[in-house]
Amino acid sequence: MFNPPKVSKVKNKSAAPVQITAEQILRVALEQQQTLPKSAPKQTIADIDELEDYRTRKRQAFEVSLGRNRGVTSVWMKYAQWEESQKDLTRARSIFERAIDSNYRNEVFWIRYAEMEMKNKNINLARNVWDRAVSLLPRVPQLWYKFVFMEDMLGNYPATRAIFERWMAWKPEESSWNAYIKFETRLKLYDNARSIFERYILVHPFVKTWLKYAKYEEKIGFIDNARMIYQRAIEFLGEDGSEEELFISFAKFEERFKEIERARVIYKYAIDHVPKSKAKDLFETFTNFEKQHGDRIGIEDVIIGKKRFQYEEEVKKNPNSYDTWFDYTKLEEASGEIPKAREVYERSIANIPPTNEKKHWKRYIYLWINYALFEELVAKDIDRTRLVYSECIKLLPHNIFSFSKIWIMFAQFEIRQLNLEKARSIFGNAIGRYPKGKILDAYITLEIELGNFERVRKLYEKYIEIMPENCTAWEKYAQLESELGETDRARAIYEIAVQQPSLDRPELIWRCYIDFEIEQKEFEMARLLYRRLLERTNHVKVWISFAQFEFNASGSNSTEKARQLYNEAHRALLDSDKEERLVLLENWKQFEEENGNQETLSQVTKKIPKRLIKKRVIQLPDGSEGGVEEYFEYIFPEEQSSLPNLSLKILERAQAWKKQKKEQEQ
Incomplete structure (x- = not known):
């Protein structure tokens, strides 16, 4: 049986007089640690035999390492550096040669090999190494730079130049040419530098190369040469290639x-020739x-050029941006250069809308209009103006839609040129291809101004033949005959017009017909027209107009006749809308206040309805009831008997709603 060891009890549990923290314990432990040596112990070689033994062991270790890591550059470099440190350059060269045989594309081997020879002042050997390196790796700039640097430091400038020439034969990067130019400039051989630049700009025909050449000539003080180089650059690169x-x-x-x-x-020159x-x-x-x-x-001029550039960029992004074309054409017009403005107009109208929908053509057609106005008013070229209008009319799809404005403007242009027959021909062509009211109105206005009323009558006949539903055409035709004193013809036109089955605004033609008879003092005819109109419609405005007519046209008995008409209208509108009945009664009341007595006014006042405030339950979209709202309803005297029952029903609905709401809250 296992018995645990006895643990002595602590007799004194009070705090020690000196307290020791964990930090102090760690610090003491760290200070008392034994420091290990950071490097291997020095080895002392006593004689030549020990040295040879050390070298043998070291070489064996390097060879073993090479056997394992033959492709690792650092292993070769350490081996060669160690042999160099032992002053055995022959063995070091052998190691570099072996490294190059294993991988001659590794420029590090060549650089370290040549640097070793240079360090030990074997210049010819180093030169041979560099020569072999640039022959095998001509596309490695670092080898050429170091080769050139060595010869330059030795002061062997012909050899340096020869190396540069060998290098330039490979058409290297720009930095290589720059280095060659700096070398010749340092020797103040400016002609040699120029010849290098001449080859440089052929190998690298870019703007920055030409700029370097020009700035070089400027720097050394040959200003005329620099200017000539700039000119050659523009000719060489061409206008399109010049940036x-x-x-x-x-x-x-x-x-x-x-x-x-x-x-x-x-x-x-640049603004005119460089692409935008x-x-x-x-x-x-x-x-x-x-x-x-x-x-x-x-x-x-500069500001105009800048705006022109902005517009070019915008129309390039969106050729159908007609607002941009408007601004662009206005700019060119303001500049005063007619050929340039004409060119912009031609470019703008070439961007035809993609679809045959009139909404897409509404902005586009104004390009043609502005173009025609420009040719007529600014360029003063009448033939080109006529050509612009003709081409625009040819372009429009008249079987789908057209624009009355362009036809009218074309005809008005010919009128300004005193070519009346041509203007009539344009109007006739427009009516035949695109018969619209605006075109007919413009044509009729022209003939009226010329006093050709027989031609005007023919045009109106054509007008109402094409558009028999157009009340404006009938009204203008009749008004023309009335102004010419042809009362019977005007009455006949009105009579035919009111008999048309599908007028767009029949109230207009009836009102004009009645006003015409009133102007002719034919009051009986006007009454008959009112009666005929009331047979067609029972509108409250017709009754009020009829009553006002009787009041103004009946002489001494006018008030009584107007009152009779108000009574008749009130009976006729009993089954009509309450709003119409209220309008009639209010107008009647105003009439009695102005022309009647207290008795007749009281009779009308009794007929005026009372305004009753009602309530109704609001129905929410989800079907529930959302509360009660108030609204007004007019109750006429004949409906007064049903008022208590209606009020009771509304009161019962309101009480039911309050009860339901109270139950929901509980």
Whole structure:
């Protein structure tokens, strides 16, 4: 049986006089730790035999490591560096050669190999290594840079130039050419640098290459050469290939040498020839230039050019943005350059709407209108104006829709040219292809101004033949005959008009017919017309108008006749809408107040309904009841008997609703 050891009890449980923290314990333990040596112990070699033994063991270790990691660059480098440290350059060269044989594409082997020879002042050997390296790896710039650097540091400039020439034969990157140019510039051989630049711009024919060449000539003080290079660059790259950077740099070059007019010409040439998509900063730079050196006209030209660029960008994104085309054409008109404005108009009208829906053509047609007005009023070219109108009419799909405005404007243009027969021909063509009221009205107005009333009558006959439902045409035709004194013809036109079965506004033609008879003092005819109209409609406005007519036309007995008509209207409207009956009674009451006595007024007042406030339950969308709302209802005297029953029903509904709401709350 296992017995646990006895543990002595602590007799004194009071706190110790000196307290020790965990931090103090750890600090003491750390200070008392034994420090281990950070490096291997030094090995002392006493004689040559020990040295050879050490070298043998070290070489065996390196060889074993190479056998395991033959493709690792660091193993080869450590081995070669160790042999170099032992002053055994032959073995070090052997190791580098073995490394190159294993992977000659590794530029690190070549660089370290040549640097070892350079460090030990074996210049010819280093030169041989570099030569082999650039022959095998001509596309590695670092090898060429180091080869050139070595010869340059030795002061062997012909050899350096020869290496550069070998390098340039491979058409390397731009930095390589820049290094060659800097070398010749440092030696102040500017002609050699120019010849290098000439080859440079052929190998790398970019804007930045030409700019470097020009700035180089400017830097060394050959201003005419720099200007010539800028000009050659524009010719070489072509107008389409020239970027804005080239023109901006050329203009700033001229500006630096106070050739302001030259710079301005360059800017304007660039704006005219550089594609708009590549000229984002050109306008802004030109604007700043004109603000510094130009006058008000020059600044305005720059602003116009900038706006022109913005419009070009917008119409390129959306060719059917007609609002943009409107602004663009106005800009060109304001600039005063007629050929350019005409070109923009031609481009704008070429963007035909994609569908044959009239809503898509409403903005587009105004491009044609503005174009025609421009040719007539600004360019003063009558033949082109006529051609614009003709082409627009040919373009419109008249079998689907057309525009009266373009026909009317074309005819009015011919009238301004005193070509009346041509204008009539245009109107006739329009009526035949697209018969609309506006065209007929314009044609009729023309003939009225010319006094050709027989032709006007024929046009009105054609008008009502095409559109017999148009009350305005009937009314204008009859009014014309009335003004010409042809009363019977006017009455006959009105009579035929009121007999048409499908008038768009029959109340207009009836009112005009009645007013015509009243103007002719034919009051009996007017009464007959009112009676005929009341047979067709029982509208309250007709009764009120009839009563007012009787009051104004019946002489001494006018008040009584008007009162009789009000009574008749009241009886006729008993079964009509309550609102109409109320309108009649209020008008009758006003009539009696002005023309009647107390007795007749009281008789009318008795007929006026009372306004009753009613309540109804609001039905919510979910079918539940949402409360009670008040509304007004007019109760006529003959309906007074049913009022108590109606009020009782409403009261019962309200009490039922309150009871239901109270139950829901409980």
